[in-house]
Amino acid sequence: MGDGTKNGAEGPVITQAMIKAYDDYTHLTLDRRGFMQKLTVLSGSAASAAAIAPLLAASGARAALVAPDDTRLKTETVTYPGEGGTMSGYLARPAEATGRLPAVIVIHENRGLNAHIRDVARRMALEGFVALAPDFLSPDGGTPENEDEARTKIGALDPARTVGNAKATIAFLAGYAQANGKVGAVGFCWGGGLVNRLAVAAPDLGAGVAYYGAQPPADQVPAIKAPLLLHYAGLDERINAGIEDYRAALTKAGKTFTIEIYDGVNHAFNNDTSAARYDKPAADLAWSRTVAFFKNYLG
Template sequence: MSAPEIASPQGYGKLRAYVAKPAQAAGKLPVVLVVHENRGLNPHIEDIARRLALDNFIAVAPDALFPLGGYPGDEDKARELFAKLDQARAGADFIAAAHAAKALPEGNAKLGAVGFCWGGGVVSHLATRLPDLAAAVPFYGPQPSTRDAARIKAALLIHYAGNDPGINAGGPAYEAALKAAGVSFRAYTYPGVEHGFNNDTTPRYDAAAATLAWQRTIALFNQTLRR
């Protein structure tokens, strides 16, 4: 289902999200913000949101492309449109979306975030800006600066693809900064798989790695968001 428009005065002004909820919800539930790849809110990310709902979470998946007309229904066109996005304003939009998601009346005031590729970078950025973010799970996303690592309060679960040297190069310094700051984190590298291995609509999909990474993700959200 589509959510009402979310106000984002520091970003593009407003954005919309896809919201998935369990069909038989009992009581207030944890909320997970889902941040897409550099394609916008495509059917794959909507499916990720529904998977979270099946695991008894409320999932909120904003569309960074909404200010530019929204996901255009074609992956190539989406990539071209994404290049026109103002990254600073888009980042502010997702901070606004996180606040709105955490404040949902059906939620239990616990918020987690999961993101993929570009969205993994957004999730890591949110972790440095939102001290009340309980859990953050970036899949093969660029790391924030090591200077910002000490600002993270969320429990981190970082997923890397084995064949992803561009992203993986920043891992050691970032993890050293996290350790120095006492941040709770786990990082897993899945050998022999490509950047984007969780996306089951592309040839890069690896079922074994994706299944294991998702099991670990749900376990962290259950551990941190249901207390």
């Protein structure tokens, strides 16, 4: 699937070092000024850095794969009691469904609930699920438009309260009139890590799918009840450092799990709004596995 670069004929050359710098900026300690300085050095000029930065970032202007007004779906904003405050989320479900459907929580990245995650929820609904994408910044005023601000606010969230809000989302969907009572969760990046922590904390979680998510401490793994599908990007050194310890703990505890590693692709390979890191073959394969997994355990 390639080495994460674009050739010059198609646009600016994007190297793994540039992608790593962006990952450090969005997940670790590098600030935007430091990121642009590093990108300038890596690309050779400030002008090249300015052209490359938007390709590394996610673009809210990219077209959704499922239109917000798709007539096959019913969508709405819902609110429900959370951990010490009201939670809000974007709910999508098939318009013509006659019976009760399994439900899936779609957990956002560290950018918060944005257009891309709403699109993912619509995709899940088209697969035959009630899909709810909660805004985990709801208790703090909701996801802001500015991504850097959203990342800062998500970084300041109380982990225990956040898990409590995820458990409250399970409870809401379990009682939702059009749902069958079985609830799974899929999360991406920060959301993938939250799926792993939710699996530890919520024995009523029906199934969990984590895309390139941070792993929970090994001593917490025995508490997991839900079957897990864990997607990892082959080039994602930061997250992948925890795979083998997680695998060993899950195996020792006798848990039901599958680990899938997609060679040659980067963290956030599923996010089609990020031109440099999106990998369609890997994203399509992971999605097909995710849908089949949920249909098997929640159907």
